[in-house]
Amino acid sequence: MLSIQHLTGGYAGETILKDISFDVHTGELFGILGPNGSGKTTLLKMLSGVIPFSDGTVMIKNKSLKSYTAKELAKTIAVLPQHSSQAFSYTVKETVSLGRYAHQQGWFQSWSTHDETVVQQAMEQTGVAEFENQDIQQLSGGERQRVLLAQALAQEPEILLLDEPTNHLDLSYQKELLDSLKGWSKERDLTVISIFHDLNLAGLYCDRLLLLEDGRINLNASPNKVLREERIKEVYRTNIQKQPHPSVPAPQLVLLPEIESTQDKLVFINDSMLEVEEDYLALRSPIPLRTMSSGVVGSGIGWHQVFVNRHINKQVQYHHPQNDMFSFMKENGFEPDETVGMMTSVLIENASIQFIKERDFSVLIVVTAGIENATDVSRGSEHPFQLSAGTINIWVFVNAHLTEGAFIQSMMTVTEAKTKAMYDLEVKDKKTGTIATGTPTDSISIAATQNGQKLDCAGTTTPLGNLVGKGVYECTVQAIKNNRTS
C-alpha cells in the first residue's frame, strides 16, 4: 500500500529525517515509536503531503505521492493530527461533514444520501452522534478528538494516519478506539499508521512497529522484537523493565522509579508481627511484599501486605471456599486485594513458627499441618477428587530481594522439605498405605521484602535454600506433632 524509499528531509535547511525506507501493507496496523523530537510527526506530515521532502520517494498504491492531486490524496489518506485547534464555530455534524469534501462532485456541490449515511456512520462509530448539534468548541479534549476521528473516517480513506490518537482519551475510549482501528484494519482492509507514545498500547495492538531515533530507523519489526528491554532503555535513555502481559502474549514495559524509601529498607518481617487469634493467624506487613502463593485468595504472583491463615470447622462443608473467605476477610477488616488468604482445620495454637537469621538476610517460617487427607502423590488417582479440610499451609517470609527464579526455587525447596517431614514422621496415605507426600489442598506462600541482599537462587544447597529447607522441615515436623497430640 505504501512504499517509502530513502526518505530524507526536514525544515528550512535542517535535515530531520535521514534515509528512511520501509513498506506498509494493506490492512496493517503500523505503529511509529520514538523519543520526543525523533521525527515521528515530521514523517507523518511527509507521508500525508503536508510538508515536502528533499530526497527519496513515497509511493502510495504504486503511484508517487508527488503526482497525487489534493483531492485524490484526500480520498486515499485521512489524517488525525496531534494538536488540532479549530478557529471556527462548527457543530459536530458540520465538522464531520467536512470529511466528505473530497467526494463532492462539480462546482455546485451536492450532498447525496451516501454522504449523509457515511457521516452518520462515522459519528456512531466514534460515539459522537449524541451531540451532533453541539458546537465543537464546547466539547472536552477527548470528545473533540473523537469528532476529528469521525471526520477522518467520513473521508472513507484507504489509509488512516494518526498522531498519538489516544492522547486525550480516557482508558475506556483508548481501548474502544484501538479495538475499532484493529477491527477496521482487519475487516475493511483499512491501513492504519499511527504514532504512539504509549509503548504498551503499541505492543498490544500493532502488527509492526517502526522505532525512530534521531531521525533514523533504529528497527522496523514485530512488537516483540522492537520492545526489548535493552533497546528501549537505550533509545529512550530511561530505566524500564519488560514483563509479560497477564493474558495476551504482548510485551509490557514498566517504568522503574528512582525514588527509594529509606523507611521501607528498615522493614524486617519477624515473629513479633504475628497476630494469633482463636480463629485466625495473621501478619500485616508495614510494606507490600512481593508474593508468590497458592492461597485460596491472592494466589499467583503479586504484591500483598496481609497474610491470613483462617481456622475453619472441619465439620462444615465449604462449597465455595473463595467466596466464603472473601466474606470472612471483609468481616475482619482484611482487604481481599491486599491479602493472601488460606484455610485450615488445624487449631491456630498448633502452628509452628521459626525466625532464622543468616549474616545478610533472615526468614520467618509459619506452618500449620493437618494431615487427615495425607496423600501419596504417585497414587493420587486412587483418591476421589474432593476438597476437604486437612491441609498443610506454609508461609515463608524472606527479608531480602528475590529474583523470580529464586521465588520458584523457594517453592520447590519448601515442597521438598515438607515431603521429607512427612517421610521422616511416616505419615501414611490412609487409602494406599504408602508414605504420603502432602495433602491435596496444601498451600505455600513465599513473600519477600525486596530490600537488602539480592538472592537469585534458592535451591537446596544455596544460603537461602539452607534456611528455607531446614526451617520448613523442622516447622512441618513440629506442626504435625502439635496437631497429633492436641
Ligand SMILES: Nc1ncnc2c1ncn2[C@@H]1O[C@H](COP(=O)(O)OP(=O)(O)OP(=O)(O)O)[C@@H](O)[C@H]1O
Ligand atoms: N515546523 C518546524 N520547523 C522547524 N523545526 C521543526 C518543526 N517541527 C518540528 N521541528 C523539529 O524537528 C524535529 C522532529 O520533530 P517532530 O515533531 O517530528 O518529532 P516527534 O518525534 O514527533 O516528537 P514528539 O514526540 O515530541 O511529538 C525536532 O527537533 C523539532 O524541533
